[in-house]
Amino acid sequence: MWVYLLKRLLAMIPLLIGITLISFLVIQLAPGSPVDLQTEMNPKASPEARARLEKLYGLDKPLHVQYFLWLSRMLRLDFGRSFSTDARPVADKILERLPITILINVLSLALILAAAVPIGIVSAVRPNSLFDKSTTVFVFIGFATPTFWLALLCMMFFGVHLGWLPISGISSYNADQMGDLAWLWDRTRHLILPVLISAFGGLAGFSRYMRFNMLEVIGQDYITTARAKGLSEMRVILKHALRNALMPVITILGLSVPGLIGGSVIFESIFAIPGMGQLFYQSVMARDYPVIMGALVIGAVLTLVGNLLADVSYALVDPRIRAGR
């Protein structure tokens, strides 16, 4: 197991280097230099002041030297300071917004699994039944629905028309004065729509995948054996088939991380949730380059960590992987 883990960690190094290279190249797309932004608006900025700033940022050096300077700052988690008026360190700004984004994504993944696994099992056990056919229709519609549109419709119906749920933010204006339980209830009500909607998109894919896995496993010889030795169908499906059909789902969970992080941009800006996605969107609109770059690198690294976790958990449940076969 440790050998496997070490191999897996070593394999991440070229990927990390690649991530930083591409991110660095994306910065180079920026029109003008960061110095322009600080001197353009200021008529008093002299050429000497410009030169001083350029030296400060290392912009007077050749490109590959700039890359290594930038890389060494990245390694120390120094992403620079935001261009916005608060001028706070980028790392602080991103880290304080990460928990809510992770919370929403974890909740929606849990919801997806809780719904997709039973749906997949039932449609695989009775293929072409009415249930199977209606889930197929649902899957196609789920794949084709723009999440931001669904969010709008839900806000309109549950928020405006029925008035049941709040449609923006993560807490009410008077949340500070609430007791613990009232606060929790308030937070829950604010998160219902964002979590449901971010789960909706993934549900289609996961239930489809679960059905496919289950169909594959049910066709295997050991399932026939289990049936032949007289086990009840319930036991065959839930004990023998399900375990093996669930394993590949771990990999898909890992692979879905980038999609979830990317998707959070959309629903966080619709629901005004102060998470990483909203920060990213606001930074894009404000051309706040240091925050954009920081979030891009952190987003990619999170993806890498997600994949690593998935591979390691897979190795834990499947001894064949550990043995390197």
Added chain:
Amino acid sequence: MKETLLSENWRRFRANKLALAGSLVVLLLFIVSLAAPVLAPHDPEAINVKLILSQPSPEHPFGTDQLGRDVLSRMIYGSQISLKVGFVAVGIATLIGIVLGALAGFYRGWVDIVIMRFVDVMLCFPSFFLILAVIAFLEPSIWNIMAVIGLTGWMGVARLVRAEFLSLREREFVLAARAAGAGDMRIIFLHILRNAWAPVVVSATLGVAGAILTESALSFLGIGVQPPTPSWGNILTEGKDNLQIAWWLSLYPGLAILVSVLGFNLLGEGIQAALNPKLRN
């Protein structure tokens, strides 16, 4: 032989009602966007201050927006944007994917390692983050959107093409072509590629659906197609701004996106089922 294979595939495709429905939607979408000037009842950019946010009526079946423009006409013109972005972006992605995938699968060795590591790295970036970051540095215009969606969406095609090449390069016809004196480029792009097009067509069809969704999301966020040019995504932005009073601004453009994406997805799945008998059921 080729005729019968084609007709057999066509027969299978025709028997698939969902696939036919998908092709019908795609066909309609083409007709609507080509005939937009004839079909649109009003000028999509004509402002009418007397009719701001008016309910759907016989004169304006889908209502009007906050500048009194006819929503139906704007949606009809919006279909042009969706199709244009969908096809150009996927064209770029497919071209890059074919070239890189073919080189990796054909030459193997270090060419393969370098290209595939590059694919892995690109897949680490949440694609929406990458698209937004690049757009932030460029101007939000329809051409930049197409280019960026294409440049961030070729990895799947590259993997597919590589897998096809890895198996096809060992076949006898490649050996025969080489014996006949064909060069690498001729073998790659003439002989092998011709036998690897099926999965590429399927993934491109599904890719158009994805690109339409991405464009609408970008335009919705205000970093895609810029007003006054109508796009389904930027009409939805106005819907969000007038959520409490004008439901028609939110409902119809979203339905248009859903139906078009559904159409391309069904078409893609239909082609796949027809070309790959193993996948039936």
